[in-house]
Amino acid sequence: MSWAIIGTWRMALEGIEKAAELLVNRGNSGDAVETAIKMVEDFPYYKSVGYGGLPNENGEVELDAAFMNGDTLSIGAVGGIKNFKNPISIAKKLSKEEFNCFLIGQGAEEYADKNGFERKNMLTDRAIIHYKNRLKETADKRLTPYKGHDTVGIVSLDLNDSMACGTSTSGLFMKKRGRLGDSPLVGSGFYVDSEIGGAVATGLGEDIMKGCISYEIVRLMGEGCSPQEAADKAVFKLNNILVDRRKKSGDISVVCINNRGEFGAATNAEGFSFVVATEKLSLTAYVCSVKD
Ligand code: SD4
Numbered sequence: 001m002s003w004a005i006i007g008t009w010r011m012a013l014e015g016i017e018k019a020a021e022l023l024v025n026r027g028n029s030g031d032a033v034e035t036a037i038k039m040v041e042d043f044p045y046y047k048s049v050g051y052g053g054l055p056n057e058n059g060e061v062e063l064d065a066a067f068m069n070g071d072t073l074s075i076g077a078v079g080g081i082k083n084f085k086n087p088i089s090i091a092k093k094l095s096k097e098e099f100n101c102f103l104i105g106q107g108a109e110e111y112a113d114k115n116g117f118e119r120k121n122m123l124t125d126r127a128i129i130h131y132k133n134r135l136k137e138t139a140d141k142r143l144t145p146y147k148g149h150d151t152v153g154i155v156s157l158d159l160n161d162s163m164a165c166g167t168s169t170s171g172l173f174m175k176k177r178g179r180l181g182d183s184p185l186v187g188s189g190f191y192v193d194s195e196i197g198g199a200v201a202t203g204l205g206e207d208i209m210k211g212c213i214s215y216e217i218v219r220l221m222g223e224g225c226s227p228q229e230a231a232d233k234a235v236f237k238l239n240n241i242l243v244d245r246r247k248k249s250g251d252i253s254v255v256c257i258n259n260r261g262e263f264g265a266a267t268n269a270e271g272f273s274f275v276v277a278t279e280k281l282s283l284t285a286y287v288c289s290v291k292d
Contacts (some may be wrong), residue, residue: 105178
C-alpha cells in the first residue's frame with residue numbers, strides 16, 4: 001500500500017503539497033483531488049483555471065471541470081459554467097448522481113444553486129485587461145483562440161488503494177461561447193480505474209479528443225505498460241497520426257499514475273511542467289521535455 005498524487009503544470013504545486021498531507025494522514029483520493037484543484041481555482045493569478053481565468057470572446061468566464069471515482073467509475077462534470085467559485089466541487093458532487101451527472105451552462109448553474117455551492121464573479125480586473133488588450137491586437141482580424149492555456153488535472157492514489165482524478169479549466173482564451181474542450185470529457189481529458197491507474201490531459205482540447213488519450217493511457221497500463229511507456233506511446237501515437245493526416249498537432253501533454261504509485265508524463269510541447277508527490281519521492285516538480 002502506498003499513496004501518490006500527480007498534477008499538470010507548476011501551478012499544481014501548492015495544492016499537491018496540501019493534498020499529499022491529507023493522503024499521508026489516510027485521507028481519501030477523492031478529497032485529495034478536490035483539495036489540490038480548489039487551491040488552483042482559488043488563486044487569482046492563474047489565467048486558465050477558476051477565479052482569474054481568461055474569458056471567452058464575449059468577455060464571459062465559462063469554466064469546465066470533471067471528477068472521476070476510480071473505484072465505482074462514477075463521473076461528474078460541468079461545462080461552460082459561469083459565476084461559481086469551485087467548479088471541481090460541483091463536478092465531484094455530480095459524480096454521486098446516477099443520472100444527469102454531466103451538466104452544462106444554465107443547467108449546471110441551477111444544480112449548483114440548488115445544492116448550495118458558492119456563487120462568485122470569476123472575472124478579475126486582470127482578466128479584463130488581457131481581454132481588452134487582445135481585442136485591440138486583433139482589431140481588424142478574426143478572433144482566434146489564444147494559445148497559452150493550461151488545465152489543472154490531478155490523479156491520486158490513497159492508502160486504501162482507491163484512485164480518483166479531476167480537471168478544471170477556463171478552456172481557451174477567446175473561445176466561442178459554449179465551446180467545450182477535452183477537460184470535462186471522460187476518456188479524453190481524464191480517466192481513472194483503481195484496478196489499473198489514471199491519467200489526465202492538458203493542451204488543445206480539439207486535438208486531445210481525437211485520441212481519447214486519457215482512456216488510451218489507462219488501457220495501455222492495463223495491458224502491462226509502465227505509466228511512462230503508456231504516456232509516451234499515447235502522446236506520440238496521437239501526435240504522429242495528427243501530423244500525418246492533418247499536417248499538424250496541437251499541444252498534447254499528459255500525466256498518469258498506476259495503482260502501485262508509479263508515475264509517467266509525456267508531452268509534444270516545449271516547457272510542459274508537472275508536479276508529483278509519492279511516498280518514496282516526497283514532493284517534486286519537474287519540467288518534462290519533448291522526446292521522440
Ligand atoms: C481545453 N484542454 O479546453 C483545455 C485547455 C488546456 O492547457 O488544457 N490547456 O482545450
